[in-house]
Each structure stands twice: as structure tokens, then as C-alpha cells.
Amino acid sequence: MTTPLAAQPVLRLQNLTRVHGSGATEVHALRGIDLDVHPGELVAVMGPSGSGKSTLLTIAGGLDAPTSGQVIVEGTDITTAGLKELAALRRRSIGYVFQDYNLIPALTAAENVSLPRELDGMSARKARVEALAALEEMGLGHLADRFPDEMSGGQQQRVAIARALVGDRRLVLADEPTGALDSETGESVLALLRSRCDAGAAGVLVTHEPRFAAWADRVVFLRDGAIVDQTVRSEADSLLTGRVADA
Amino acid sequence: MSIRHGLLALLEHGPRYGSQLRTEFESRTGATWPLNVGQVYTTLGRLERDGLVGQSGEDGAGHALYAITDAGRAELRTWFEKPVDRTSPARDELAIKLAMAVGAPGVDIRAVIQSQRRHTVKAMQDYTRLKAQALAALEDTASRERDDVAWLLVLEQLIFQTEAEARWLDHCESRLIRLSATAVAPAPSDTASASAAVEPGHGPGAPHAPGAGAGGGGEAGGSGGRRGARAGGRGR
Ligand SMILES: Nc1ncnc2c1ncn2[C@@H]1O[C@H](COP(=O)(O)OP(=O)(O)OP(=O)(O)O)[C@@H](O)[C@H]1O
Ligand SMILES: [Mg+2]
Numbered sequence: 351m352t353t354p355l356a357a358q359p360v361l362r363l364q365n366l367t368r369v370h371g372s373g374a375t376e377v378h379a380l381r382g383i384d385l386d387v388h389p390g391e392l393v394a395v396m397g398p399s400g401s402g403k404s405t406l407l408t409i410a411g412g413l414d415a416p417t418s419g420q421v422i423v424e425g426t427d428i429t430t431a432g433l434k435e436l437a438a439l440r441r442r443s444i445g446y447v448f449q450d451y452n453l454i455p456a457l458t459a460a461e462n463v464s465l466p467r468e469l470d471g472m473s474a475r476k477a478r479v480e481a482l483a484a485l486e487e488m489g490l491g492h493l494a495d496r497f498p499d500e501m502s503g504g505q506q507q508r509v510a511i512a513r514a515l516v517g518d519r520r521l522v523l524a525d526e527p528t529g530a531l532d533s534e535t536g537e538s539v540l541a542l543l544r545s546r547c548d549a550g551a552a553g554v555l556v557t558h559e560p561r562f563a564a565w566a567d568r569v570v571f572l573r574d575g576a577i578v579d580q581t582v583r584s585e586a587d588s589l590l591t592g593r594v595a596d597a
Numbered sequence: 598m599s600i601r602h603g604l605l606a607l608l609e610h611g612p613r614y615g616s617q618l619r620t621e622f623e624s625r626t627g628a629t630w631p632l633n634v635g636q637v638y639t640t641l642g643r644l645e646r647d648g649l650v651g652q653s654g655e656d657g658a659g660h661a662l663y664a665i666t667d668a669g670r671a672e673l674r675t676w677f678e679k680p681v682d683r684t685s686p687a688r689d690e691l692a693i694k695l696a697m698a699v700g701a702p703g704v705d706i707r708a709v710i711q712s713q714r715r716h717t718v719k720a721m722q723d724y725t726r727l728k729a730q731a732l733a734a735l736e737d738t739a740s741r742e743r744d745d746v747a748w749l750l751v752l753e754q755l756i757f758q759t760e761a762e763a764r765w766l767d768h769c770e771s772r773l774i775r776l777s778a779t780a781v782a783p784a785p786s787d788t789a790s791a792s793a794a795v796e797p798g799h800g801p802g803a804p805h806a807p808g809a810g811a812g813g814g815g816e817a818g819g820s821g822g823r824r825g826a827r828a829g830g831r832g833r
Contacts, residue, residue: 396718398771544729560763561756564721565729571711579711581719 358425359386360521360552361410366419368405368575379405380416381575389520392544392553394563397572403556404449404525406572410554411446411523412436424520441470445514447524449556451506453498459485459509460494463516484512487542489535503530511539515546522546522553528562540565600632600640602676605649605669612653614660615641627727627748629755644669691762695769707770714766721759728752 366383369376379402387393395403408414409421412428421428424443428436440446453462463484464477472480485494488508498506507530514522522543528536536559544565547553555566563569571579600622607613607621615637622632641663644650649669653662665673691713698706731749738745 398767541729541732559760560718560721561725561760563718564725564756564760566722569718569722571714579715581715581722 359388359422360424361385361387361554362420362422363406363410364420364422366406366409366421367417368402368409368414369417379575380409383419383575383577385570385577387521387552387554389550389552390547391568392547392555392566394555394557394566394569395572396557396560396563396569401572402575403572405575407446407523407525407554407556410521411444412440413446438470441466442517443520445516445519445522447507447510447514447522447527449525449529451498451503451510453506453509453513455498458495458497459490459501459512462498462509463513466513467517480516481512484516485509487515488512489538504532504535507531508535508539511542515542519546520551522551524553525556526558527555528557528559536562599676600636601644601649602673604637604640604644605665605673605676608650608663608665609670609673612662612664614656614662617660618663624744625747626751629751706773710766710770710773714763717759717763717766721756721763724752724756724759728756 363383363385366380367378368380370379371377383402383406385393385406395406397403405414409416410423412421412423415429419429423439426435426439428439431439453459454465457465460478460481463481464472464474467477467480468474482491482494485491488511490505490508490512493501493505493509498509501509507527511524511527514524524543527543528539531539540555540562543553543555547567553566555563557563567582569581570577603622604618607618607625613621616634618641619632619634619637622637641650645652645663647668649666649672650663651666653664656662695706695709698704698709728749731745731752735745735749
């Protein structure tokens with residue numbers, strides 16, 4: 351890596367497997383994944399449809415359990431943690447952007463964003479102030495009191511991103527967060543995610559878009575539930591030098 | 598890339614000398630296409646021969662100055678007005694390589710694709726980081742420097758170009774998976790017919806799990822020695 355990384359990863363996946371179903375309908379969604387994500391690092395996961403990207407992310411976020419292997423978030427193995435401990439970790443440390451937004455239809459944009467903070471014991475007033483700031487950052491301050499079904503897909507997606515970024519989340523997991531966004535808006539979301547990671551968070555981004563994956567420090571290629579290859583970013587200084595000029 | 602027209606465009610801002618043109622050209626394009634002074638003088642010589650620039654004395658330090666002529670201005674207008682020709686595409690090494698890899702004995706085309714994909718995405722990561730820096734610089738300075746804006750446009754062109762390539766590689770891979778269910782027939786002149794299938798070992802109609810060539814990932818690391826070949830290879 352180009353930047354010195356703290357010793358302990360925020361997320362560590364060890365020999366992770368996930369089998370859906372059994373017998374003839376058995377699907378090996380993940381086959382022995384090892385992945386460390388350190389503070390300050392943004393990792394992009396790319397791969398064809400069905401290669402296991404969402405499965406990997408839901409397990410990393412404690413929303414699904416692996417068939418075998420370990421998921422360690424900030425030093426805690428969440429596969430063996432108690433339900434209460436897991437719930438607290440998910441509220442405080444993990445921000446999750448779902449592929450299909452997953453907003454609560456009966457709550458406004460601001461309420462959707464502030465809910466996890468209130469559940470965590472923050473006062474409603476403080477949580478709202480924080481939520482409004484997060485929505486503002488997404489360019490949605492004016493839609494704070496709208497309900498999800500009164501917003502466009504791209505707007506809902508940005509509310510979901512605000513919800514994942516609000517507070518001091520150490521681990522941000524985003525599944526196709528740019529799917530419903532135009533190129534410019536998608537880019538600003540990536541710039542924001544990037545700046546969160548630069549400020550010390552660890553991020554995992556699932557995307558089909560190479561242009562968005564390119565914001566990551568590392569791009570991991572998934573095929574059939576296994577990591578088959580990865581890139582690291584090089585020093586910018588070494589770039590664009592030594593090119594051969596052609597007349 | 599047209600150095601000729603690039604130099605004319607710079608000379609339209611006023612007389613310049615050779616190494617000055619080189620510096621200005623590179624700060625516009627972020628040294629993406631480095632020029633040497635020799636190329637600049639050769640090009641100036643040709644422009645002068647064609648009546649598009651003329652020598653115009655010396656500056657205080659004794660540098661020979663060149664100035665654009667009326668014919669040069671007319672040529673420059675035409676250049677800006679006319680689209681760049683894309684109907685006779687420049688030779689593309691990657692397209693040629695993949696075309697040759699189809700049915701090449703002992704070549705795992707999906708490994709070729711993956712090693713290119715790694716390289717291309719890595720180049721995008723590098724360009725994107727430079728772009729983030731360029732954007733930050735533009736936000737910092739109230740007065741937008743012309744060169745900074747030009748450099749950003751060039752970087753974004755490189756990003757979109759590598760993106761197109763990465764998408765095309767993804768497409769090639771799924772295309773090949775699709776086609777490998779029905780073997781590719783060898784060309785009539787190809788006597789070594791046994792090696793002509795896209796995926797050796799899969800007969801026609803062989804069951805084929807999606808993405809079954811996971812081994813095509815090849816070795817990680819060692820991103821190959823072709824740095825720069827893509828961005829530099831657009832000569833004209
Ligand atoms: N609940 C489930 N039951 C059975 N199979 C499942 C289940 N969830 C996912 N799978 C299978 O696991 C594999 C991986 O699915 P996953 O959703 O992780 O793919 P993905 O890479 O996110 O794809 P996409 O790009 O389409 O979102 C697929 O073959 C899928 O059909
Ligand atoms: Mg998915």
C-alpha cells in the first residue's frame with residue numbers, strides 16, 4: 351500500500367464461505383474469501399452478476415452469517431458475538447448502503463437518517479441536526495421531510511447513503527451506491543466516500559462501474575465466489591512519466 | 598496527436614520560442630504527451646515551410662521567436678471546426694492481441710483479458726487520484742488557471758477512455774463464456790483445427806458454469822510493463 355496502514359484492520363474476513371440451500375440446489379456463493387480492510391482504505395469489489403458481491407457485503411455487515419470462516423470488525427468476531435453486541439456494532443460502527451436502498455417507507459428522509467442514532471441513545475433533537483447535515487452533504491437538505499415514495503430513485507439512494515455515513519462510522523459498506531445516480535452525482539458520492547476513508551474510515555464498495563471503482567485504493571475481482579485478482583494503486587508520482595512521445 | 602495544431606493554438610496567443618512552446622504544451626496537457634525540444638523545432642520548421650508560421654525576431658534573451666501567420670490562423674480555425682477523424686481508427690494493440698488470442702494454441706484468452714483488466718483498472722485508479730488532486734487544486738484557487746482546467750479535461754478523457762476499455766473487456770469475457778457453449782468453428786485454412794476452440798477442453802454443448810474460468814485470474818501483482826503504451830498510442 352502507498353500509505354502506512356495501522357496495524358489492525360477495521361474489517362478482516364478469514365476463509366469465508368457461504369453456501370445457500372443444500373443438495374441439488376446448493377449454491378456456493380462464497381468460496382474461501384480472505385480480505386483485510388484497514389483504516390483509511392477504500393476497497394472496491396467488482397465481478398459479474400452472481401459472483402457473490404452482495405453476499406460478501408451482507409456477511410461483512412453482520413446481516414447474514416457465513417457457513418464457515420470469521421468476520422472480525424474492529425477486533426470483534428461478529429460470527430460469535432452476542433445479538434446485543436452485534437446490534438450495537440451495526441448501529442455504531444457499520445454504515446451500510448443497500449443495493450435497493452432499504453429506506454423505511456413510513457419515515458421521512460430525515461427520520462430515516464436519524465433513526466440509528468436515536469436507537470443508539472442520542473436525543474431526537476441532536477439526531478435530527480446531524481441528519482440534516484448529512485442530507486445537506488448529499489445535496490438533499492430541501493427534501494428532509496419527504497417520504498421515500500415522494501422521492502426519485504436517485505434521491506432515495508442518496509438518503510440511504512446519508513444514513514450510512516451519519517455519525518462516526520468506522521466501516522462503510524456500500525452495495526452499488528451509484529446505481530440510480532447520474533454520472534455527476536455518482537461521482538460526488540464517490541468523492542464523499544473517498545473523503546470519509548481519507549479521514550480514517552474503512553470502506554468496501556461494490557460496483558459494476560470501473561470509473562467509480564477507480565476511486566478505491568484497491569480493486570478486488572470476484573469470480574464464482576472467489577477473489578481471483580486485485581489491483582493496488584501506485585504512487586501518483588510514478589504516473590505519466592516515461593511515456594513515449596509520438597509525433 | 599497533432600503537435601502541429603497544438604503549437605499553432607499556442608502561437609495564436611502571441612510569438613513564442615521553441616522551449617517555451619514545449620513548456621506551455623506540457624502544462625496544458627499535464628505532460629501526458631511529452632514533447633522534446635527537437636520535435637518542437639522540427640515541427641516549427643515544417644510549419645514555416647508551409648507558410649503557417651514565420652520567424653519574428655528575437656526576445657531580449659536572444660531566443661528566436663516564431664509568430665503565427667494569417668494562413669496559420671485559417672488552418673487553426675479549420676482544425677477546431679472539423680471533427681477529429683474516427684472512421685479510420687488508429688491501430689489498437691489490444692484489439693489485435695485479443696483477435697489473435699482467439700483460438701491461439703496454448704493461450705488462455707480469459708487470462709489475457711484479466712491481466713489487461715487489472716492493468717487498465719489500475720491505470721484508472723491512478724488517473725482518478727490525479728483527478729481528485731486536480732479538482733482539489735481548482736477548488737483551492739479562486740482564479741481558475743487555464744492550464745489546470747485543460748489538464749483536468751485531459752485526465753478525464755484518459756479516465757473515460759480506460760473505462761471504455763474496461764467495459765469492453767468485461768463484455769468480451771461474457772461474450773466468450775456465451776460462445777464457448779457452442780464451439781467456435783476453425784477457419785477453413787486452419788489445419789490445426791483441434792486447438793481452435795475458444796476454451797480448449799469444452800466440446801460443443803459442454804455444460805459450462807457461469808464464470809467457470811476462475812483460474813483465468815492469473816497471478817496477482819506484477820502489473821506488466823506496458824505502462825504508458827495506451828495513453829501514448831494515439832498518434833496521428
Ligand atoms: N438467499 C439465497 N438463496 C439461494 N441462493 C442465493 C441467495 N442469495 C444469493 N444467492 C446466490 O448466490 C450467488 C451470489 O449472489 P450475490 O447476490 O452475492 O451476487 P452479486 O455478485 O451481488 O450479483 P449482482 O451483481 O447481480 O448483484 C448467486 O448465484 C445467487 O443466486
Ligand atoms: Mg448484488
